[in-house]
Amino acid sequence: MDAHTALTALQERLAEIADVAKAAGVLGWDQRVTMPPGGGEARAEALATLGRIAHERFVDDETGRLLDACAPIEDEQPFDSDEASLVRVTRRDWEKARRVPADLRAEMTREAARGHQAWVEARRNSDFAAFLPYLRRNVDLKLRYIDCFEGFESPYDPLLDDYEPDMKASEVREVFDVLRPALTELVAAAPEVEAGFLHGEFPVTEQRAFAEEVLPTLGFEDGAMRLDPTVHPFCTSFSNRDVRLTTRYRGDDLESIWSTLHEAGHGLYAHGNDSALQRTPLYGAPSLGLNESQSRTWENLVGRQRPFWTFWYPRLQARFPSLGTVELDTFLRAINRAEPGLIRVDADETTYSLHIILRFELEQEIVGGRIRLEDLPEAWNARMKDFLGVDVPDDAHGVLQDVHWSGGGMGYFPTYALGNVISLQIWQRVREELPDVDDAIAAGDVSPLGEWLRERLYRHGRKYTPKEMLERVAGAPEIDPEPYLAYLRDKVEGLRAVAVA
Amino acid sequence: MDAHTALTALQERLAEIADVAKAAGVLGWDQRVTMPPGGGEARAEALATLGRIAHERFVDDETGRLLDACAPIEDEQPFDSDEASLVRVTRRDWEKARRVPADLRAEMTREAARGHQAWVEARRNSDFAAFLPYLRRNVDLKLRYIDCFEGFESPYDPLLDDYEPDMKASEVREVFDVLRPALTELVAAAPEVEAGFLHGEFPVTEQRAFAEEVLPTLGFEDGAMRLDPTVHPFCTSFSNRDVRLTTRYRGDDLESIWSTLHEAGHGLYAHGNDSALQRTPLYGAPSLGLNESQSRTWENLVGRQRPFWTFWYPRLQARFPSLGTVELDTFLRAINRAEPGLIRVDADETTYSLHIILRFELEQEIVGGRIRLEDLPEAWNARMKDFLGVDVPDDAHGVLQDVHWSGGGMGYFPTYALGNVISLQIWQRVREELPDVDDAIAAGDVSPLGEWLRERLYRHGRKYTPKEMLERVAGAPEIDPEPYLAYLRDKVEGLRAVAVA
Secondary structure (H helix, E strand, O other): HHHHHHHHHHHHHHHHHHHHHHHHHHHHHHHHHOOOOHHHHHHHHHHHHHHHHHHHHHHHHHHHHHHOOOOOHHHOOOOOOHHHHHHHEEEEEHHHHHHHHHHHHHHHHHHHHHHHHHHHHHHHHHHHHHHHHHHHHHHHHHHHHHOOOOOOOOOOEEEEOOOOOOOOHHHHHHHHHHHHHHHHHHHHHHHOOHHHHOOOOOOOOHHHHHHHHHHHOOOOOOOOOEEEOOOOOOOOEEEEEEEEEEEEOOOEEOHHHHHHHHHHHHHHHHHHHHHHHHOOOOOOOHHHHHHHHHHHHHHHHHHHHHHHHHHHHHHHHHHHHHOOOOOHHHHHHHHOOOOOOOOOOOHHHHHHHHHHHHHHHHHHHHHHHHHHHHHHHHHHHHHHHHHHHOOOOOHHHOOOOOHHHHHHHOOOHHHHHHHHHHHHHHHHHHHOOOOOHHHHHOOOHHHHHHHHHHHOHHHHOOOOHHHHHHHHHOOOOOOOOOHHHHHHHHHHHHHHHHHHO | HHHHHHHHHHHHHHHHHHHHHHHHHHHHHHHHHHOHHHHHHHHHHHHHHHHHHHHHHHHOOOHHHHHHHHHHHHOOOOOHHHHHHHHHHHHHHHHHHHHOOOHHHHHHHHHHHHHHHHHHHHHOOHHHHHHHHHHHHHHHHHHHHHHHOOOOOOOOHHHHOOOOOOOOOHHHHHHHHHHHHHHHHHHHOOOOOOOOOHHHHHHHHHHHHHHHHHHHHOOOOOEEHHHHHHHOEEEEEEEEEEEEEOOOOOOOOOOOOHHHHHHHHHHHHHHHOHHOOOOOOOOOOOHHHHHHHHHHHHHHOOOOHHHHHHHHHHHHHHHHHHOOOOOOOHHHHHHHOOOOOOOHHHHOOHHHHHHHHHHHHHHHHOOOOOOOHHHHHHHHHHHHHHHHHHOEEEEEEEOOOHHHHHOOOOOOOOOHHHHHHHHHHHHHHHHHOOOOOHHHHHHHOOHHHHHEEEEEEHHHHHOOOHHHHHHHHHOOOOOOHHHHHHHHHHHHHHHHHHHHH
């Protein structure tokens, strides 16, 4: 078979697999947004079947034969071309996917489902002991999963690689070793800020109307996106013109604004993917960290800054009369305050990454066998005191708060903090190249920013490795915590300046 | 392989196929209810892929080998058993599906999509000539499809068989030959009835609230169903505990009530399927006619009768003040009036089946080659005058009004009228066995009716052929138009009695 025939066959095969994966995505969205609860059992079966079909077709020997026959494409076509990238990225994915036996994969899926169910109950009762046996089985399976790989520096590396391809735990440690002391210091230095007006009566219908007013200005084409309420907000897409944002409205605060902007950031990434990457493994983002960098960009670097609110604050005040007497400056300080707390998902920008570093450290101890699982609550609580100075009252507000471990999702947490860090590396570049971006945003026009990000980052999908991508978009392949720390230092200094004045 | 091992393997295989088909169902529902329009292209590809995977897995030789190995099950197990039924029904499905070559099937799918697109445009412009070439290609493919079968009495039979298994065109003709003159006579005899109060301002939010008030009383378990608005209402289900109803609200009439009850009838059928039939080809209904009989039962035999409105009319009046001065009797007469019109989907109970008979006659002439396609508009209009005494002003209100032919869906229409007829055969039996059913419904309790239908009909899914099923539920295997005609005669007489009085 010549290389071009093989490429066509490979593309068809991958397109079919992408279709099945996309179908699973629709089923997952529906499950979390619209499905009547009675549908859960049948849905789990359908999702398992689709997952199995997509996986089997992908890891099949035939995929490997086609990849081999496609090898000349990589020499013939430029590195950046869709064709060479497809072959290169697919081979990496295929070689990785083949290493994990089907029954181990199936067992992991099963135990993840069981673990999740047990966790929901355990968290409700704040009963870590009840969750422990499920956690143990999931961790044991993770260790067997790690054994499928070889040549790694740390047993944590294969887990991390699922979310941050090619990144090593030691590289994350280097970044976090800089962050931890600096963040702890910042948190201690942050003044108390009055934010009581952010709690009160904020009718959900008005919050929804505000979200629907803001979203269309962010750069989504008409008819290519929708927003729905859900319990745990997420974003998914079934093509770059079918982007699904979700958010959570509470009647007594305004958090839905930033939850929506966060998911919109993920959504804009998907929306900006080149159409040519549809139905290929190149659709998406190179890593969760890069993807998260964009949710954080729109949530924080746009959505908590003066330019954005210069335009939007009067519109927000018009919807929520209680803000009528609150000055823009006061509002900005409140939404940028730093305040240690117990819960990761409620954490502000300054404290957030400390929650992550804690989890990263514990995860490494778990997979390294350096901590007994029954000692996790104690270790958690001690670190919370150490990092953030808070006392954990019970495990529901401590070690049981996150869903991730219940489904065996270890190696995922660091990507959140890396996203924060990367967002500032890219933002620095944005400010260099778009000196007037603040003025545009203050006039309600985010399109120069959106265009820049789409052109430099979003459209490339998964063509490049995370390091290649970071180098292209931010000028250097390495994750550098300094711009992020400088940003937070500015923030805290700003809060202090006003607090003192 | 022994029969029981084979049965397990067959069940697993069919469960996987059912999962893929169900996934396609979710994608279809999403497409019609929630999908942003930009997602259409990717969705079409995903649906085509899922359809192909499900079809290929089903028609595979391996399915046949397993069926052969399962043959002893049919002797060992009772005819009614889930196991024997599975083997029996699956063999029939498999043998039929195998007859149609994959490329003909693919071509039909493609031309159906093209035809549908052309039809939307042609109907908008009332331009039959623009639609004609697409119709011709779809009809040609239908003729090739018919050629895949043998031993039929009429070339219409293989088409009809897709929707009404084992039924022949000649059997439909026998029924329609009784209906047509009788219905024409009834329509002519029907008096004009004042119904102006059914048009006016009926806020959609109130209509929706009324639907959400009625639905839970119809027998759906909590958390097993949802209702959404859409353009062309339909019902689908992904398990008997995940039933999706859709309806259409217009702000100036109350038609959403009967549209909702209609889809609820389909939904109750799915909801009533035995849980053991999930993920097998036995899930569903034996024929479209039987399925439609139940949508008609809930829409008309429940939803247009005095007992139902004895309970619900005061509640409806409370929501819509303009009905406050309209007596229940006046309301009942209006919703039971018979009035010739141009559009099938807007037709009342008395005229509805005449629209169907017209289509059935034309379809037979088309597949029999007894009419030139370019002459269809003229033939349509002549028959509309003949059957219903109305003049068709343009093709948008005539031959172009329905979606079915645009996608090659010939043989489908008769099932609507058969549904009407069958609903009365079953209803007759209901009244014999549940003499107090009216009192219960008038007290707002439809559960005796729902239980009876579930026990006698719904729970059996596709276990039996349509005739076997009809015999079990209504006492005779043949479709008998007399109860339906008697019902309509009563209705028209009632209208006349008051009109005269």
